[in-house]
Amino acid sequence: MAATLMRGKPLADRIRARVADEVAAIGHIGLVTVLVGDDPASEVYIRLKHKAATEAGFEAVDLRLSAETTEEALLTRVAELNASDDVDAILVQLPLPGHIDEEKVIRAVTPAKDVDGFHPLNAGELYLGRPALVPATPRGVMALLEKHGVHLEGAPAVMVGRSDIVGKPMAHLLLQANATVTICHSRTRNLAEHTLAAEVLIVAAGRAGLVSAEMVREGGIVVDVGMNRTDDGLVGDVDPAALERASLMTPVPGGVGPMTIACLLENAVRCARYRRKELDYPG
Numbered sequence: 026m027a028a029t030l031m032r033g034k035p036l037a038d039r040i041r042a043r044v045a046d047e048v049a050a051i052g053h054i055g056l057v058t059v060l061v062g063d064d065p066a067s068e069v070y071i072r073l074k075h076k077a078a079t080e081a082g083f084e085a086v087d088l089r090l091s092a093e094t095t096e097e098a099l100l101t102r103v104a105e106l107n108a109s110d111d112v113d114a115i116l117v118q119l120p121l122p123g124h125i126d127e128e129k130v131i132r133a134v135t136p137a138k139d140v141d142g143f144h145p146l147n148a149g150e151l152y153l154g155r156p157a158l159v160p161a162t163p164r165g166v167m168a169l170l171e172k173h174g175v176h177l178e179g180a181p182a183v184m185v186g187r188s189d190i191v192g193k194p195m196a197h198l199l200l201q202a203n204a205t206v207t208i209c210h211s212r213t214r215n216l217a218e219h220t221l222a223a224e225v226l227i228v229a230a231g232r233a234g235l236v237s238a239e240m241v242r243e244g245g246i247v248v249d250v251g252m253n254r255t256d257d258g259l260v261g262d263v264d265p266a267a268l269e270r271a272s273l274m275t276p277v278p279g280g281v282g283p284m285t286i287a288c289l290l291e292n293a294v295r296c297a298r299y300r301r302k303e304l305d306y307p308g
């Protein structure tokens with residue numbers, strides 16, 4: 026069997042078109058991205074996010090701060106953005122330079138403007154099953170699964186990776202969809218035993234080729250979140266040979282990546298609705 030590809034771009038384009046209509050209807054929506062330093066991968070992500078936001082009609086501000094910016098100075102900028110009436114959504118690109126405490130900065134963003142959904146309040150609402158602002162990558166994965174008619178109720182779903190930005194929120198969304206969720210991580214014994222049992226396998230480990238074809242269940246559904254820059258270009262965490270065993274699988278690139286950007290823009294619209302009191306922010 027050769028898997029059907031779950032391509033992200035067509036669905037992401039549809040979401041972005043809908044977001045553009047919503048932005049036009051609302052009028053002004055201010056999205057500020059903050060990049061501290063010049064990490065090349067972060068620069069690429071910021072450029073993509075910024076381009077998508079501008080195309081959708083957001084007032085997108087691309088704030089660049091030098092790598093020497095102090096934690097205090099960054100916190101002051103965040104406080105200004107929190108207080109600004111022109112700003113609906115704030116995104117501080119991670120990772121931050123080593124001398125800045127990331128957790129402090131994440132906590133400093135007003136939760137209702139936290140477009141990334143990383144603030145503990147947003148993480149907590151998700152944990153309690155009342156999602157408010159949910160990280161874009163896991164939301165994008167859920168949208169892809171839904172579009173392809175994947176039935177999650179009761180299904181054994183395995184999440185490889187437990188980061189705060191992908192693995193944990195993803196596992197909670199799967200749980201909310203009534204999947205039977207297993208979370209694997211770097212200390213998991215016999216990873217293959219778990220992945221082979223997965224009807225739905227989601228991998229976000231950042232390790233090229235971590236999941237080989239033999240580790241995928243025949244007919245399984247595979248979402249590869251991994252993005253690894255190698256000599257062979259951008260590759261995922263799952264060996265593409267798994268296409269021969271899976272029934273549905275995301276390509277890398279062109280799978281989860283475009284969905285992340287589209288869902289981020291959706292989150293920014295949500296932030297605008299919170300600020301305009303069209304939606305009640307739970308906090």
Ligand code: NAD
Nearest residue numbers: 162186187188191210211229230231250251252281282285
């Ligand atoms: P991270 O490094 O914060 O977390 C990696 C997780 O994988 C950890 O929980 C770790 O325990 C687990 N892990 C590492 N080695 C493992 C192993 N051998 N077996 C089992 N588990 C293992 O990474 P992250 O921020 O969650 O990102 C993961 C990957 O997803 C990266 O490649 C990243 O570039 C990619 N990513 C893609 C998108 C997108 O839009 N496509 C968005 C975010 C992250």
